[in-house]
Amino acid sequence: MSINLTLIGQAISFTIFVWFCMRFIWPPVINALEARKKRIADGLADADAAKTERERAEQEAQQTTGQAREEASRILAQAERRAGEIVAEARTTAKTEGERILTQAQEEIDKNTQQVREQLRGEVAALAVAGAEAVLRREVDAKAHAEALDQLAERL
């Protein structure tokens, strides 16, 4: 139980162990702890930033979708209107064309009728002259009665 050299021996070994601890144990462990703390803090900050960014992106996407929808309906409406216009235009054109064709046909018909009428009139006049010749059989001067015959033909 006496105090002896052990006192000094223990003081020396204590010093050496403390020195070793201070030199080789404490700094690496505490540095690693600090680094990890920082890394975790950074990670959390990153996660927060990512969350904000995601929210922003979502909002933006929503906005874009809304815009696209609006644009689509606008284009659709425009197309419908345009289609209506085209149909109406076509209808007008067709109507005009039809009328034109109709008129042309009518004219043709009229012209033919006229022609046929002229022809018939000539033929009827000749027949009438022939008939009258046959009836009178006598001195019927074609030249003298031509005026009367022409008048007759005119009336037909």
Add this chain to the structure above:
Amino acid sequence: MATEYASGAEYIKHHLTNLTFGQHPDGSWGFAHTREQVDAMGFWAIHVDSMAWAIGLGLVFVGLFGYAARRATEDVPGGFQNAIEQLVEFIDGTVRDSFSHRNRMVAPLALCSFIWIFLMNLMDLVPVDWVPWAFSLIGVHYMKIVPTTDPNVTMGMSLSIFALVLYYSLRRKGIGGFLGELTLHPFSAKNPFLKVLLIPINLFLEGVALLAKPVSHGLRLFGNLYAGEMIFILIALLPLYAQWTLSVPWAIFHVLVILLQAFIFMVLTVVYLNMAHDTGEH
């Protein structure tokens, strides 16, 4: 085991004797074979068992923590790594709480004190007869395996810390400041004559307070562990079938004591060093 000894007193005496190597009164060096030889050696002797176990356990501390320190990265730690880091963080927190200056040495010193003393105290839980009996088989008569039951060990540490306290006191406050602290408090006077008169009184009070620190620091640890060891030895004198009824509760209680004493030693180390750094005049 106790029955091998002539009497209970001899058994106790045997278990409280260190394996001592030193200078015999006739000038020759060698191991002491009896208690009387140990006493005759005086200061020029060394407790081989205390030193060996202390250094061995210090190497255990250095090995475990050095291994963890070498592998320390900021990546996810494993179980062992995590345990070591928890301890380091705990010490770091304690030091931050009670040490308010900047000194790179204090936290490692606290860690080293705490873990090393804890390991040395832990040897107290090894049944008192196992190791001495094992060593007696190879012809070693004395073997005390708990270094902290040796006042040389605890005082060696507390005096090392006292030396640090003196060093930092002188460095931070200067010789004048340090002497002022010792002589001008707790009694102070405006009158210069009275001031001079009060110097011896203050010096006595402060001197006692200063010197009491390392002594109480070392003896507190020694006393607690020595008492604990003594009780284990006394329990070992009981009949074999009755021992466990006392040794188990005492061992469980002692788990608290060894942890608490290691912690107290560490906290006091930090507090004393903090006081040595305090320069602010009160």
